[in-house]
Amino acid sequence: MNICTFAFIKLTSIISLLCLCISLTACGQANSNTKQKNKATNMETTDKNTAIATFGAGCFWCVEAVFQRLEGVEAVYSGYMGGHVENPTYKQVCTGTTGHAEVCRIVYNPEKVSYETLLEVFWAIHDPTTLNRQGNDIGTQYRSVIFYHNDEQKRLAEKAKRELEAAKIFDNPIVTEITPASTFYKAEDYHQNYYNLNSSQPYCVYVAKPKIDKFYKLFKDKAKKN
Numbered sequence: 694m695n696i697c698t699f700a701f702i703k704l705t706s707i708i709s710l711l712c713l714c715i716s717l718t719a720c721g722q723a724n725s726n727t728k729q730k731n732k733a734t735n736m737e738t739t740d741k742n743t744a745i746a747t748f749g750a751g752c753f754w755c756v757e758a759v760f761q762r763l764e765g766v767e768a769v770y771s772g773y774m775g776g777h778v779e780n781p782t783y784k785q786v787c788t789g790t791t792g793h794a795e796v797c798r799i800v801y802n803p804e805k806v807s808y809e810t811l812l813e814v815f816w817a818i819h820d821p822t823t824l825n826r827q828g829n830d831i832g833t834q835y836r837s838v839i840f841y842h843n844d845e846q847k848r849l850a851e852k853a854k855r856e857l858e859a860a861k862i863f864d865n866p867i868v869t870e871i872t873p874a875s876t877f878y879k880a881e882d883y884h885q886n887y888y889n890l891n892s893s894q895p896y897c898v899y900v901a902k903p904k905i906d907k908f909y910k911l912f913k914d915k916a917k918k919n
Contacts, residue, residue, distance in 0.1 A: 765806025
């Protein structure tokens with residue numbers, strides 16, 4: 694793996710403080726809309742030409758927006774996984790008491806993009822060394838986690854993690870969980886395609902967009918052309 698791929702873009706302290714306010718505001722606004730119950734589904738693909746990957750890397754709005762722009766990705770769904778409460782709402786997950794992580798379920802074409810590339814993007818767009826936290830988004834729901842769907846995904850995820858640790862890419866130990874996929878609960882409709890529908894919202898401008906810009910900088914040759 695190219696070490697440069699994993700270089701971090703540092704935000705200024707002013708933007709960091711602004712993001713804290715934005716994060717709290719965004720969560721509060723979203724919590725007001727919790728009437729829709731989420732449907733439990735494994736959402737395993739029946740199309741022989743596609744496969745599934747599931748990652749948690751902080752707020753799913755950001756993760757979704759990045760992977761939507763990767764060539765070979767056919768669909769991305771925001772949702773919840775890894776908890777002990779059935780049919781959780783966003784408001785419940787935000788409390789950090791359900792055990793769920795915010796995740797993105799990625800439907801991709803293995804002939805166009807490899808699982809290894811998905812992992813490279815995953816490692817690059819978030820900090821896998823901060824426990825239960827991404828920036829100012831704090832809580833177990835924001836933990837770094839790879840939910841694998843088969844033994845090969847597990848092998849590749851563990852291999853990538855070992856290589857990063859051996860190369861000392863990050864200053865601190867990687868805390869990313871690598872665990873079997875469990876029931877996936879698709880998030881409420883207003884969370885789906887969030888960045889594309891709300892790109893002028895402050896959280897999108899100051900938190901999501903820098904991750905998208907970083908993706909284009911590091912993976913320009915692997916991004917969708919339109």
